[in-house]
Every structure is written in C-alpha cells, then in structure tokens.
Amino acid sequence: MKKRILTGDRPTGKLHIGHYVGSLANRVALQDEYETYILIADVQALTDNFATPEMLRQNIREVALDYLAVGLDPQKCAFVIQSLIPEIAELTIYYMNLITLARVERNPTVKAEIAQKQMEHDLRLGFFCYPVSQAADITAFGAHLVPVGNDQKPMIELSRDIVEKFNALYGETLTLPEGMYGEFGRLPGTDGGAKMSKSIGNTIYLADDEATVTKKVMAMFTDPNRVMGREPGNVENNPVFTYLDAFAQNKLRVEELKELYRRGGENEKGKPLLGDVQVKRELAAELNAFLEPIRNRRIEYSKDPSYVTEVLRDGTQRGRQRAMETMEAVRKSMKIDYFQF
Ligand code: TRP
Numbered sequence: 001m002k003k004r005i006l007t008g009d010r011p012t013g014k015l016h017i018g019h020y021v022g023s024l025a026n027r028v029a030l031q032d033e034y035e036t037y038i039l040i041a042d043v044q045a046l047t048d049n050f051a052t053p054e055m056l057r058q059n060i061r062e063v064a065l066d067y068l069a070v071g072l073d074p075q076k077c078a079f080v081i082q083s084l085i086p087e088i089a090e091l092t093i094y095y096m097n098l099i100t101l102a103r104v105e106r107n108p109t110v111k112a113e114i115a116q117k118q119m120e121h122d123l124r125l126g127f128f129c130y131p132v133s134q135a136a137d138i139t140a141f142g143a144h145l146v147p148v149g150n151d152q153k154p155m156i157e158l159s160r161d162i163v164e165k166f167n168a169l170y171g172e173t174l175t176l177p178e179g180m181y182g183e184f185g186r187l188p189g190t191d192g193g194a195k196m197s198k199s200i201g202n203t204i205y206l207a208d209d210e211a212t213v214t215k216k217v218m219a220m221f222t223d224p225n226r227v228m229g230r231e232p233g234n235v236e237n238n239p240v241f242t243y244l245d246a247f248a249q250n251k252l253r254v255e256e257l258k259e260l261y262r263r264g265g266e267n268e269k270g271k272p273l274l275g276d277v278q279v280k281r282e283l284a285a286e287l288n289a290f291l292e293p294i295r296n297r298r299i300e301y302s303k304d305p306s307y308v309t310e311v312l313r314d315g316t317q318r319g320r321q322r323a324m325e326t327m328e329a330v331r332k333s334m335k336i337d338y339f340q341f
Contacts, residue, residue: 004322005030006143006177008039008082011059012049015066016203017287018187018196021246022149026180028071030147036077037141037319038067040312043082043089044134047127048117064308066206069298074311080319081312082137087323091136091330092129098165099132099158107131107154116197135159139174140323147180151195170333174326187246188239192221207298210288217243217284222276229272232264240279248286257282 007023009015015024027036040063045056064079072079082088104110110131114120119127134155138146139162146156156179163174186195189202196203204216222240226233235241235258244254260274267273301308331337 002033002035003144004142004175005034005036005145005147006039006138006141007037007147008041008044008137009063010041010045011056011063012045013059013198014062014205014207016196016198016205017243017247017291018149018189018203019066020070020206021187022182022185023147024067024070024072026147026182027077030145031073031076034145036072037080037143037322038072038077038315039080039082039137039319040064041082041134041137044130044137046083047124047130048113048119050124050126060312061305061308062207064312065298065301068301068308068311069206069294071297074315078315078318079312081316084316085140085320085323087320087327088133088136088140090327091140092133094330094334095132095135095162095166096129098162098169103158103161104128104131107158109151109154116199131155131158132162135162138177139163140326141319142175142322142326143177144175145180146177147182150181150185153179153181166333170330173329173333188242190216190220190239192224192237192239204287206291206294208291209295210292213287213291214284217280217287218277220280220283222279226276229275229277230264230266233261233276235261240276240283244279244283244286247290248283249289250286253282 005027007027009019027038030036040060042056042060045059046053049056060081067077067079068074110128114123114127131154135158138156138159146152146159148156156177159177163176166174188194189196189200190204191200191202193200193202204213208216217240220240223234223238241254241258241261244257248254257274257279261279263273265273328337332340
C-alpha cells in the first residue's frame with residue numbers, strides 16, 4: 001500500500017514563490033511515491049473571508065492552475081475542494097470534545113494571525129477553531145505525511161494530539177500524521193518581513209510576468225546597514241541572498257556573489273565591486289528562468305477552463321471516497337454506527 005499525503009492551501013489568492021519553497025516543491029517531488037490529496041481549503045478560508053465568498057470561488061480555480069503549472073499531476077494528486085467533503089465537518093465536531101479551549105488559545109500561528117488581522121475584539125468561533133478543522137482535514141484522508149510551510153507546525157502537533165487521544169479512547173482508528181517542512185523554511189517577503197503575505201504586498205506570484213518579477217526584485221530590501229555598494233554587506237537575513245539560495249541554478253556564482261558582497265570594496269575607477277543593483281539583476285534573471293516554464297504552463301491550462309473543472313470534480317470525488325472510508329471507521333470506533341450490526 002502506498003502511504004498517503006494530505007496538504008492544502010486556502011484559496012485566498014494566487015500562490016507565490018514562498019508556497020513553492022515551503023511546500024509545493026516537496027509535493028511535486030513526492031507525488032510518485034505517495035497517494036496524494038491536496039485540499040483547496042475553502043471552508044478554512046471562509047473563517048476569515050466569510051463576507052467575500054465570490055473571491056474564494058474565483059481563487060479555487062487560480063490555485064488549481066498554480067498546482068497544474070508547477071507540475072502536480074492530477075492523475076497522481078487529487079485536488080479536493082474542502083467544502084464538498086462533509087466528513088471533515090463531521091470529524092471536526094467530534095474532535096472538539098478532545099481538545100481544550102486553552103490548547104487552541106496557545107497556538108502561536110493563530111495568535112499571530114489574530115494580531116496581524118486585528119481580530120482581537122471580533123474573534124469568531126469559526127476562525128478560532130480552524131486548527132481543529134485542519135486536524136480533521138489531515139486525518140479524514142488518513143495522511144501519513146503533511147508537507148507544509150513551518151508556520152503550520154502547531155497544526156500538525158494538534159493533529160497528532162487529537163489522533164493519540166482518539167485512538168486511546170476509542171481504539172486504534174486514525175493514522176498518526178507526520179509534518180514535513182520545506183528545505184529553506186519560510187521565505188521572507190520582498191520587504192525582508194518574516195512572511196510573504198498578499199495583504200502586505202511583499203509577494204512574488206508564480207503567475208507574475210517577467211517585467212513584474214524584475215520590477216519587484218529591483219525594489220527588494222537588502223542589508224539595511226549597507227548604504228554604499230563599497231561597504232562590506234551582510235548576506236544573512238538579506239532576502240536577496242535568501243532567494244538566490246532558494247532559486248539560483250548556478251550555486252557557484254551565488255557563493256562568488258556572497259563572497260564579494262561580504263568583502264565590499266571598489267575597483268580602480270572607484271566603482272563598487274558589487275553593488276546591490278547588480279545582485280538584484282542576477283536574482284531577477286535566475287527567478288525569471290525558474291518561473292518561465294511554470295508561467296507558460298499556467299497560460300496553457302488557463303485556456304482550458306473545462307479541463308480545470310474536470311480535474312477538480314474528479315479529484316474531489318476521489319477525496320470524498322477516502323474520507324468516507326475514514327468516517328465509517330470512526331463511527332464504528334465511537335459506537336455511533338447505530339444501524340450496523
Ligand atoms: N492552514 C493552511 C495554510 O494556511 C492551509 C490548510 C488547510 C492545510 N488545511 C490543511 C495545510 C491541511 C495542510 C493540511 O496554508
């Protein structure tokens with residue numbers, strides 16, 4: 001039996017290069033080895049976007065296009081629309097009995113989101129409880145592995161707790177999931193901020209065209225203490241170098257650039273040996289080379305909306321099948337399978 005992967009994204013916008021580094025790269029690499037389910041988490045997205053369902057409806061298709069564009073094969077990966085899997089909602093209700101309010105209150109990712117979105121005085125139950133619903137996402141598909149960005153670690157921990165509690169109470173039923181985090185951790189925003197976020201506007205989308213990528217790269221933050229190109233600079237915590245590490249094909253050139261940047265200095269004409277502009281130009285070229293095939297595939301797939309619809313319909317159907325199997329086992333273990341003798 002193949003082991004299973006479940007992971008997902010909220011359909012609140014197009015996916016960006018941070019998603020690629022955090023999770024998409026792992027999904028593409030593992031899709032041959034694992035039975036993969038990828039959840040387009042509209043229910044979760046509604047928890048803080050309940051007033052704009054039309055936006056989510058459109059973005060479901062954008063996210064599906066991003067999946068296809070990066071090379072996720074819909075034969076190997078089921079793209080599943082979350083709201084069409086009622087078993088997830090059902091499981092959420094039962095899991096809420098296994099988890100205390102205090103446990104969810106401690107979740108650092110939820111805390112950060114509440115602060116960032118200034119929801120302190122208007123905190124909805126739906127949003128607050130989404131980590132429990134995410135545990136239902138993961139376990140409904142019997143996932144062994146969950147490739148995600150490392151901001152999702154608290155959700156994986158919670159899921160593992162729920163599985164352990166459930167199995168101890170009702171008997172061995174649910175699969176214990178394991179998190180898998182991207183090689184480069186979380187990619188900073190183009191402004192050097194901790195995270196790429198649509199609302200901050202510090203993102204580079206997988207769908208961005210060449211000119212847009214170049215423009216965004218040329219406006220990136222670098223080492224804030226390096227005012228002149230001849231000064232020695234820092235490559236650590238410098239988003240331009242972080243991106244080069246993550247995306248450049250020519251690793252030797254990256255090492256050379258780092259060396260020059262750290263050293264500073266100028267040539268015989270008094271010009272800096274390596275200014276920020278030069279590093280950014282090279283980054284823009286590397287990023288555009290990386291994004292070019294993704295962009296082209298995206299354009300091709302976007303010409304065929306009915307194919308995208310079919311992929312979503314078929315993936316959701318396969319996902320539902322799997323979730324129903326889990327739900328049946330759960331009902332049996334919880335002794336609520338009343339008419340099964
Ligand atoms: N919370 C995830 C995010 O914000 C999206 C998500 C929903 C997810 N359900 C999931 C990720 C299940 C992994 C597994 O990106």
